[in-house]
Amino acid sequence: MMMGYGRFRLYIWISSIMYLAYFSCGFDPGDNYLIDCGSPTNTTVSNRVFVADNLASKFLSTPENVLVNTSANSITSSVDSPFYKTARVFAGTSRYTFPISQSGRHWIRFYFFPFVSGNRNLSLASFSVSTQNNVLLRDFSPNSVTVREFSVNVTSDTLVITFTPSNNSFAYLNALEVVSVPDSLITDDATSINPSGKFQGLLTQALETVARVNMGGPIVSFDNDTLGRTWVPDQSFLGQPNLAKSISKIGSVKYPKGGATPDTAPPTVYGTLTKMASEDDPNSNFNVTWDFNVDQGFRYLLRFHFCDIVSTSASQLYFNVYIDSWNVLPDFDLTSKNFGNLASACYMDFVTVIKDSSKMSVSIGPSSINNNYPDAILNGLEIMKINNSMGSLSGVGSVASSSTGHSKKNVGVIVGVSIGVLVVVIAGIICFLHRRRKVKSHGNSKIWVPLSINGSHTMGNPVLVGKIRPDSLRKFAETAEKCLADFGVDRPPMGDVLWNLEYALQLQEAVLLNDPEENSTNVIGELSPQVNDISNVETTALAQFETSSVDDLSGVSMSRVFSQLVKSEGR
Ligand SMILES: *[C@@H]1O[C@H](CO)[C@@H](O)[C@H](O)[C@H]1NC(C)=O
Ligand SMILES: *[C@@H]1O[C@H](CO)[C@@H](O)[C@H](O)[C@H]1NC(C)=O
Ligand SMILES: *[C@@H]1O[C@H](CO)[C@@H](O)[C@H](O)[C@H]1NC(C)=O
Ligand SMILES: *[C@@H]1O[C@H](CO)[C@@H](O)[C@H](O)[C@H]1NC(C)=O
Ligand SMILES: *[C@@H]1O[C@H](CO)[C@@H](O)[C@H](O)[C@H]1NC(C)=O
Ligand SMILES: *[C@@H]1O[C@H](CO)[C@@H](O)[C@H](O)[C@H]1NC(C)=O
Ligand SMILES: *[C@@H]1O[C@H](CO)[C@@H](O)[C@H](O)[C@H]1NC(C)=O
Ligand SMILES: *[C@@H]1O[C@H](CO)[C@@H](O)[C@H](O)[C@H]1NC(C)=O
Numbered sequence: 390m391m392m393g394y395g396r397f398r399l400y401i402w403i404s405s406i407m408y409l410a411y412f413s414c415g416f417d418p419g420d421n422y423l424i425d426c427g428s429p430t431n432t433t434v435s436n437r438v439f440v441a442d443n444l445a446s447k448f449l450s451t452p453e454n455v456l457v458n459t460s461a462n463s464i465t466s467s468v469d470s471p472f473y474k475t476a477r478v479f480a481g482t483s484r485y486t487f488p489i490s491q492s493g494r495h496w497i498r499f500y501f502f503p504f505v506s507g508n509r510n511l512s513l514a515s516f517s518v519s520t521q522n523n524v525l526l527r528d529f530s531p532n533s534v535t536v537r538e539f540s541v542n543v544t545s546d547t548l549v550i551t552f553t554p555s556n557n558s559f560a561y562l563n564a565l566e567v568v569s570v571p572d573s574l575i576t577d578d579a580t581s582i583n584p585s586g587k588f589q590g591l592l593t594q595a596l597e598t599v600a601r602v603n604m605g606g607p608i609v610s611f612d613n614d615t616l617g618r619t620w621v622p623d624q625s626f627l628g629q630p631n632l633a634k635s636i637s638k639i640g641s642v643k644y645p646k647g648g649a650t651p652d653t654a655p656p657t658v659y660g661t662l663t664k665m666a667s668e669d670d671p672n673s674n675f676n677v678t679w680d681f682n683v684d685q686g687f688r689y690l691l692r693f694h695f696c697d698i699v700s701t702s703a704s705q706l707y708f709n710v711y712i713d714s715w716n717v718l719p720d721f722d723l724t725s726k727n728f729g730n731l732a733s734a735c736y737m738d739f740v741t742v743i744k745d746s747s748k749m750s751v752s753i754g755p756s757s758i759n760n761n762y763p764d765a766i767l768n769g770l771e772i773m774k775i776n777n778s779m780g781s782l783s784g785v786g787s788v789a790s791s792s793t794g795h796s797k798k799n800v801g802v803i804v805g806v807s808i809g810v811l812v813v814v815i816a817g818i819i820c821f822l823h824r825r826r827k828v829k830s831h832g833n834s835k836i837w838v839p840l841s842i843n844g845s846h847t848m849g850n851p852v853l854v855g856k857i858r859p860d861s862l863r864k865f866a867e868t869a870e871k872c873l874a875d876f877g878v879d880r881p882p883m884g885d886v887l888w889n890l891e892y893a894l895q896l897q898e899a900v901l902l903n904d905p906e907e908n909s910t911n912v913i914g915e916l917s918p919q920v921n922d923i924s925n926v927e928t929t930a931l932a933q934f935e936t937s938s939v940d941d942l943s944g945v946s947m948s949r950v951f952s953q954l955v956k957s958e959g960r
Contacts, residue, residue, distance in 0.1 A: 416615050416652055418569035419491025422448070426562045427456040427475030434471060435612035439564055442477060451483035457506035457561075472564035473502035473534060476511065479560040485550045489543050491569050496617070497539045497550065500564035501531040516560030517553045517783075521545065523595040523776055527783035528555050536619070538598040539782065540570055540773075568617060571652055579690060579738035582715045588688075588740035596690060596773040597782045600681050602626060604767045605635030606661030615652050620769065623663055626679040628750075633677045634666035638698040641732045648727075649694070649734035658769040659696040659734040665755065665764050673763045676711070676754035679770070683749045684784040687774050691739045691751070694769030697723045698732050700761075707756035708765035712741050713749060720756040740775070 425432040425439035432439045442456060455478035489495070499518070503511040518526040525539050541548075548567060552560040575596070581588035603609055603620040611617040627633055639660030644650055649659070667673030683689060691712060700706045703724040710718035717739055727733035743749060751770060755763030776782050 416571050420487070420489055420495060420567060420569045422487055422565070422567040424565045425472055425475065426477040426564055427458060429475075432471045437612075437617070439472065442475070445485075445565075448485045448487055449483065450486070451477075451479055452481040455480060455509075457504075457509055457511070459504040459506055461504055472500045473504070476502070476504070476506075476561045476563045478509065478511075478514075479516070479552045479554065479562070481554065483552045483560070485565070487548045487550075487567050489546055489548050492544050492546075493572050494540050494542045494570040494575060495548065496566060496568045496570055497525070497541060497548075498564075498566040498568075498617075499526075499535075499537045499562060501535045501537075501561070502563050503531055503533070503561075511561050513558065514561050515555040515558040517555065518560075519551050519553070520595075521549050522780050524779075524781040524783050525595075525597070527781070529783075538618075539595060540575070540598075541595040542593055566617070570616065573650075574616070574652060576738070579740045580717070581740045582712060582717055583742055591690065591738075591740075591775075595776040595780065595782060599683065599689070599772040599774050600626070600770065601772075602679070602770045603658045603661060604769055605633075605663035606637060606657055609655055609657050613657065614655050620654075620658055623679060623770075626681060627663075628678040628680055632666050632675055633663045635661065635663050636699055637661045638732075641698050642696055643730065643733050645727065645730065645733045645735070649736055653734070653736055654694050654769050658694055660698060660768075662696070662698065662766045662768040664699060664766045665753070667763060669762050671762055674755060676752040677765065677767075678750050678752040681749045681751070681772055682747060683743050683772075684774065685743050685745055685747060686784055687777055687782075688740055688742050689749065690771075690773040690775055691741065692736055692771040692773070693718075693739070693767065694734070694736045694771075695723050695766065696732055696734045696768050697727075697766065699764070699766060700724070700731055703729045703731065705761045706764055706766070707758045709754050709756050710765075710767070711750075711752040711754070712739060715741070720758050 422445070423437055423439040424442065424445040426442055426445075428439075428441050429443075430441050431444075432441075446454075456475065457478055458475045460474075497520075503514065505511070512530075512532060515528055515530040516526070517524065517528060520541060523539075523541060526537065550565075550567075552562070554560045575591055577592045578587055578589045579591060580586075598618075601618060601620050602623045604623045606620075606622065608622055609618075609620040611619050614620065623633075624630060637660060639656050642656045642660040663677060665673060665675070665677055667675075693710065697706060704722055706724075707720050707722050708718075709716050710721055718737070723733075723735070724731060727735055741749075749772070751767075753765035753767050755765055774782055777784075
């Protein structure tokens with residue numbers, strides 16, 4: 390009897406601990422770096438501690454410590470407002486290197502507020518942010534409170550986040566999060582709508598959150614989401630708000646076994662929705678449409694969240710869901726997807742390409758099959774930009790960004806050589822595209838390019854080859870290869886090509902600057918003849934740039950590309 394009671398107490402104790410653990414923390418991230426940049430003290434926001442700047446300095450390498458603060462009360466009051474009172478300024482290229490204990494997807498969230506502190510005006514900042522594999526922001530200059538959220542799959546044991554001030558400018562940051570994401574959140578495939586079929590390979594893509602919307606419901610701030618996400622109301626995205634009506638039944642949401650979980654989206658998202666504002670009118674025939682700003686030339690992942698909290702019995706509600714003009718879920722019956730269960734949370738993923746528009750619309754409308762009055766619903770929507778073939782999420786920005794102004798002459802010469810090599814590669818690409826447009830068969834494409842890369846590096850003598858960092862050469866090769874993708878959208882814009890080539894160049898410079906022996910005049914002497922050889926190739930490349938039509942390589946004009954190359958060479 391006593392034993393039984395003791396065991397029962399133990400059971401109660403364990404259950405309550407587990408209950409508390411589950412509901413107070415939800416998902417327990419393996420990596421969890423929260424930093425309040427520039428702050429002398431820890432900042433606690435709900436139950437999360439953003440550590441003081443000095444506690445994070447062990448992860449940071451920066452040329453100069455500049456911490457700024459504001460007492461301005463112009464900061465809109467919101468849960469994240471304490472972050473915005475302080476910032477760290479990066480006067481030169483700076484890096485955070487975080488040890489990663491759990492490989493897989495991680496959120497990276499940046500918080501910016503451009504305040505004025507003494508004689509420093511953060512509105513004048515312009516900078517780029519990248520990881521080892523991806524360009525996240527390019528020539529970025531926030532003009533109000535801004536949060537940018539990315540999710541990247543980290544497979545190495547560190548995540549390096551690099552801030553690079555644009556030409557003559559500086560970078561800054563108010564707060565930073567690097568937090569593990571549950572593996573199950575983003576799966577590998579989705580339905581591709583143009584071309585229609587299956588999109589595979591999401592696991593390795595970097596994503597940027599463009600919109601995360603709670604249809605028909607309130608804002609869900611990051612302290613009410615198990616994964617620290619913020620969901621915004623849909624009002625401001627609605628084309629014609631008078632056609633929409635919201636419903637809320639948060640208590641009735643069920644998370645089915647093996648399906649959506651509170652980590653997919655919280656009950657406040659699934660338990661509220663926007664529907665057609667048609668009170669029992671059998672002739673209602675219109676769409677409810679939301680509009681979003683997007684960057685052209687990128688793929689987007691759209692995740693629709695549904696939970697039928699309006700029907701009173703199964704298979705009452707059939708509706709259509711459109712992405713732009715594509716009917717992606719014709720005659721959609723939620724209960725058939727949920728095995729006849731009403732109010733079951735579910736989601737569907739689609740990938741679409743935005744070719745030549747800066748808008749994307751999502752609509753819901755009635756189906757012609759209807760067992761009841763015409764209606765259509767949507768509970769939540771996430772829109773995520775997928776990195777382009779160069780690993781970049783930034784479509785904007787100038788070629789001149791991040792150019793490093795090394796003035797050392799000898800470095801200039803060696804750089805000249807590597808720039809020469811890259812010009813050969815670019816020339817190769819351009820020739821190829823040029824040819825392919827005239828010829829139209831891609832029979833020999835796979836062979837032609839590797840040849841040009843080999844050609845360019847054997848063009849130098851073995852000394853030259855030895856001085857090109859393998860990293861750097863690999864980056865050149867990757868860049869060249871990506872330019873040859875069969876579909877235009879898979880080919881990088883010229884700005885990205887340049888960005889990557891510059892990155893390769895920086896890899897190259899890094900080794901030269903760190904290795905005084907390689908920096909010696911002796912090496913320069915050996916390399917000089919090659920520089921002359923390659924300058925002829927440049928002329929050829931220039932001719933190629935001018936003669937090829939540039940429609941495949943949108944973004945940056947060829948003359949700017951070339952002038953940038955010449956400038957980097959430091960002649
Ligand atoms: C700040 O937070 C860190 C990490 O949670 C903790 O180790 C440290 O003791 C805190 N410092 C203060 C002064 O509370
Ligand atoms: C704000 O900046 C001023 C001047 O740089 C400094 O004296 C002060 O300690 C800072 N305050 C905080 C809270 O960081
Ligand atoms: C800071 O820079 C912005 C953008 O150039 C400008 O609009 C603003 O007036 C500047 N503020 C101050 C106090 O100089
Ligand atoms: C970069 O700075 C140089 C002068 O230092 C200037 O000539 C050039 O126009 C600048 N480029 C951009 C894109 O601002
Ligand atoms: C991350 O990418 C690797 C392949 O590089 C893949 O095996 C792994 O499943 C991915 N992880 C997640 C959580 O997406
Ligand atoms: C968010 O949580 C706070 C308490 O932490 C609560 O008062 C508020 O109603 C919640 N909001 C939503 C949308 O869930
Ligand atoms: C709803 O939008 C789709 C896609 O734009 C369109 O084809 C359809 O005709 C619209 N339906 C109504 C009733 O306006
Ligand atoms: C995203 O970038 C990676 C390299 O980081 C590349 O392998 C992948 O193909 C890119 N995704 C797309 C859709 O181009």
